[in-house]
Amino acid sequence: MNKIIIKNANIVTESEVFTGDVLINGEVIECIGRNIDCPDAEQIDASGRLLLPGAVDVHTHMDLDVGIARACDDFYSGTVAAVCGGTTTIVDHMAFAHEDVSLMHQVEEYHRLADGNAVTDYGFHGVLQLMNDDKLAEMRAIAEREGITSWKAYMTYGANMTDDEWLFKVLRNANEAGLVIPVHCENDAVVETLKAEFGAAGKLQPRFHPLSRPAGAEAEAVSRLLHLARLAGDAPAYIVHLSAAESLKEVSKARHAGQKHFGVETCTQYLALTDAAYDDDSEGLKAIMSPPLRRDSDCSAIWAALAKGGMIDTIATDHCPFTFGEQKQLGRSDFRKCPNGAPGVEERLGVVYSEGVAKGRISLPQMVKYLCTEPARIFGLYPKKGAVLPGSDADLVIMDPDAKRIMSIKDMHTACDYTCYEGIELTGRIEKVFVRGRLAAENNEFTGSRGYGQYLRRGVSSLI
Ligand SMILES: [Zn+2]
Numbered sequence: 517m518n519k520i521i522i523k524n525a526n527i528v529t530e531s532e533v534f535t536g537d538v539l540i541n542g543e544v545i546e547c548i549g550r551n552i553d554c555p556d557a558e559q560i561d562a563s564g565r566l567l568l569p570g571a572v573d574v575h576t577h578m579d580l581d582v583g584i585a586r587a588c589d590d591f592y593s594g595t596v597a598a599v600c601g602g603t604t605t606i607v608d609h610m611a612f613a614h615e616d617v618s619l620m621h622q623v624e625e626y627h628r629l630a631d632g633n634a635v636t637d638y639g640f641h642g643v644l645q646l647m648n649d650d651k652l653a654e655m656r657a658i659a660e661r662e663g664i665t666s667w668k669a670y671m672t673y674g675a676n677m678t679d680d681e682w683l684f685k686v687l688r689n690a691n692e693a694g695l696v697i698p699v700h701c702e703n704d705a706v707v708e709t710l711k712a713e714f715g716a717a718g719k720l721q722p723r724f725h726p727l728s729r730p731a732g733a734e735a736e737a738v739s740r741l742l743h744l745a746r747l748a749g750d751a752p753a754y755i756v757h758l759s760a761a762e763s764l765k766e767v768s769k770a771r772h773a774g775q776k777h778f779g780v781e782t783c784t785q786y787l788a789l790t791d792a793a794y795d796d797d798s799e800g801l802k803a804i805m806s807p808p809l810r811r812d813s814d815c816s817a818i819w820a821a822l823a824k825g826g827m828i829d830t831i832a833t834d835h836c837p838f839t840f841g842e843q844k845q846l847g848r849s850d851f852r853k854c855p856n857g858a859p860g861v862e863e864r865l866g867v868v869y870s871e872g873v874a875k876g877r878i879s880l881p882q883m884v885k886y887l888c889t890e891p892a893r894i895f896g897l898y899p900k901k902g903a904v905l906p907g908s909d910a911d912l913v914i915m916d917p918d919a920k921r922i923m924s925i926k927d928m929h930t931a932c933d934y935t936c937y938e939g940i941e942l943t944g945r946i947e948k949v950f951v952r953g954r955l956a957a958e959n960n961e962f963t964g965s966r967g968y969g970q971y972l973r974r975g976v977s978s979l980i
Contacts, residue, residue, distance in 0.1 A: 518542065518953065519557035525567035525914065527904055530885035538567060540910040543952035547906050560948070562914050566880070569888040570604025570911030570951065571865050572902050574641075574895050575698075575756055575781060575832035577857065579629045581611045585843045585855040587836050588931045591630040592966055594835065594861060595638065597930040599964060600957045601862035602946045604636050604911035605892070605901045605972070609668050609698075610643040612676045619644075619654045623662060627971070634969030635962075636951055637909075639895070641698055642667040646675075647682040655686075656693045663973025665896050666696040666754070671737045672704035672806075680744065687748035696779075696894065696977045697745075698754040701737035701763070702729060702807060711852055720850040722800025726791045726808035728851075731760035734807050739766040746775055752979040754779040754894065757834050759786040759807040761817035767827055777979050779829045779894045782818050784864045785809060787831070788871050789936055801844040802934055804854040805834065819877045822886060829894060831868055831886040833860035837932035859932045863923065865913070866942050874917075874943035896974035910953040919945035927960060 520540040527536050527548065537552040538545060578594040580587040589597060591608075598606055608630070610622045619642055626640050642655065642664045659665050669678040669686055678686060683699070690697045710728040714720065738755055745753040758764065758780055767780055785805070790812050793803035803809055821827040836857025838844050847854020868887060872878040878886075892902025899908050921927075923937045949957040956964035 519554060520560060520953065521552060521554050521557040522560045522562050522567060522912070522914065525562035525565055527567045528880045528884050529904055530881050530889040533880055538904065538912065540950070540953045543910060545904065545906055545908050545910050548904065565947065566915040566917050567904065568884055568913045568915065569902050569904050570913055570949065571602050571887045572605040572891040572897065573598060573603045573833050573835065573861055573864065574607040574830060574891040575783065575834050576606045576608045576861055577611070577834070577836035578608050580836055582855050583614060584846060584853070585838055587857065588839050588843065589835070589837050589859070591633040591638070592635065593929065593931040595634045595636040595969055596962045597862035597928065599636050599949050599951060600929045600960055600962055602865035602913040602949055603861055604949065604951045605638070605897065606636055606861070607639040607641055607895050609641050612643060612645050616646045619651055619658060623658060623664065631971065632967040635956060635964045635966060636969045637901070637972050638969050639897070639972035639974050640664055644669045644678055644686060647678060647686065652685065652689045655689060655695060659693065659695055663975070665974045665977060666698055668698045668700070670700040671741065672700065672702040672707055677704055680740070683741070684744050684748060687745050687751035687753060691749045691751035694976055694980050696752045696754050696979055698756050699741050700756055701734055701741055703733040703736045706730070706733040715850070715852060720852070721797045722804060722847070722851050723794040725804050725851045726794055729806060729808050731762045731810060731814065734760050735762035735766050738763045742766060742770040742775060742778065745778055750775055750777045752777045752977060754781065754979065756781050757786070757807060757832070758782045758828065759814065760810050761814045764817055764821055764827060771827065779979050780827065781830045781832050782828050783832050783834050784860055784867050785858065785936060787815055787818055788867050790815060793936065801847050801854055802840050803858060803936055804844070804847060804851060804856055805836070805858050806856045819872070822878050822882065825882070828886070830891045831864070832891065833864050835859055835861035837930055839932055840934045858936050859930050862928055862930050863935060863937050865946065866923065866944060867937055869915070869944045870942040893978035896977050897972060898978070910950055912950045913946060914948040916945045916947055918943065921945055929962060
């Protein structure tokens with residue numbers, strides 16, 4: 517067994533920062549302490565460096581087939597990008613099947629896409645579409661067999677959406693079976709109406725994308741979901757990619773009313789980017805995603821909620837890259853035809869550290885909580901993932917907290933041809949990333965191997 521000892525690191529957990537050593541034995545952390553002596557281990561001096569748990573991204577879309585295009589990162593390039601950016605575990609959201617098939621159909625498809633390709637460990641969220649009673653039973657059976665303990669529902673996206681009747685039934689089923697329901701919250705009727713009206717008026721530039729999906733359409737759906745979850749017996753729901761201050765008000769109402777079993781996710785882009793990205797008719801295509809980027813005041817409100825605590829649980833990415841040179845151009849003359857999504861899995865830790873911790877908006881332990889520990893807890897991976905603890909997987913990131921760099925697609929590993937954060941100056945640089953005890957990235961070079969990533973059968977959520 518290979519042994520590695522990381523000495524004198526500033527170890528960051530969700531609750532504290534302390535200086536110490538971490539001994540890795542094979543794939544796991546054996547012990548943590550001061551002055552650990554282990555002469556047969558490889559020694560790494562991490563003085564002045566941060567040591568974090570490998571980050572967990574519970575919202576990615578590798579190899580996503582949206583019908584008109586396929587996300588340009590597959591499970592290999594996407595997880596290479598992830599690991600170079602300090603993320604050692606992903607939980608990927610499956611694509612719709614685009615036909616009426618059993619829920620197992622996409623599970624098999626995703627094993628075909630990911631197994632033997634991923635370089636980080638990975639799990640899947642199941643996807644719900646065209647629901648019926650058989651599929652309610654199937655959710656439970658697959659959860660048991662495959663460890664897929666979360667099932668995503670969409671409150672928008674036409675024929676694939678889950679309407680209120682089925683959302684209520686799904687939530688009740690989840691409550692009985694101990695499953696979590698991540699939900700994309702936007703009011704479909706509002707979005708479809710506005711899109712049609714902008715189309716009819718010839719308002720087809722990217723700047724009409726955010727206007728067609730207003731913050732209120734998200735807030736209404738967040739509120740409706742939370743009410744449905746409460747009516748289903750305080751069922752475990754999880755709001756994905758919350759983007760707006762108005763939605764936070766609905767979350768706050770439910771929290772204050774004592775609703776307990778729900779989680780809230782935001783994403784890097786809703787913290788660090790604004791709707792100014794749509795001003796340019798061409799470049800604006802890069803930021804077409806749903807929900808759209810919001811105003812500066814929304815970013816501030818989300819940062820404030822993260823700093824205060826008790827409102828938002830996780831920061832993910834919704835990584836769903838399409839090339840600007842080709843795929844995004846489908847929307848050149850009509851924003852409605854642009855495949856929705858942007859890259860983010862490689863950028864997240866660097867941007868959240870720099871914009872959040874280095875700028876004093878959140879603390880280091882808070883960052884670890886939102887990027888590592890809470891996502892692992894909510895999706896049944898803790899304490900194997902998301903923690904620096906004896907017995908946890910040796911998924912670790914060593915970071916220089918003070919180094920400066922400029923983010924540029926030229927230095928990145930995604931198969932995508934752009935980053936939304938091009939040219940921003942970042943504080944902090946990731947030096948080494950370990951996945952289960954193996955060095956997988958060093959100084960922005962991938963050093964792992966295709967297929968090293970293991971499928972994660974996930975357990976019970978902390979929301980239950
Ligand atoms: Zn998504």
